[in-house]
Amino acid sequence: MQSNGIIFILSAPSGTGKTTICKLLTQKLPDLKFSTSHTTREPRNGEVEGTDYHFISNKEFEEKIERGEFLEWAKVFKNYYGTAFESVDRHHLNGDDVLIELDVQGAQSLRDIHYKAVFIFMMPPSLEALEGRLNNRGTESASKIQERLKISEKEIQLSPLYDYILTNVDAEQTTDHFLSIITAEHFRKERYKPSSPDLDNLINNEAHT
């Protein structure tokens, strides 16, 4: 089935403010659907099953891998994370835009299979700011924070592989920039559908002369 919806992939180092941006996007663009990932990590305070993630055991995750249920999956910080085909298809087949949050490995596996999507990387204003945000979040120990920062540096090195890079200095402004990307992507010439047969004829004839 052909879908008019666009798939947006968002990667960002831990602590860049991705969760806040996703919340603001939901408010400003209620039609944008989110793919809910599966993970084997423990829920953090306030996280809701089925909304933030589907929290499952290692055994359940490995069974899903065996059954080929994942579009992609990766091990991040010693836990499994994966996007089930079903989590994307249920929205995309309705013609909706879908946002998938992925780490850089997941994004790379989708690029490897030439998955049709728009790849967006969200950058912190600086490494210092990132460390500050991770400290303020207070959910990880000092050693875990250092481990996350090392991984963030590697992730940032891969940002040139993405189609767009947003620097998150101010959440409201970053959300507006994200919305601009979504709008612009809908107006790419490849997605233009002539609104009348005469326009369609002109364009098709032009393409063949």
Ligand code: 5GP
């Ligand atoms: P967190 O534990 O902070 O929620 O997420 C850790 C990392 O896992 C983040 O970089 C996040 O983007 C990534 N992640 C979340 N869901 C998925 C997924 O479905 N697949 C992959 N490959 N990474 C994911």
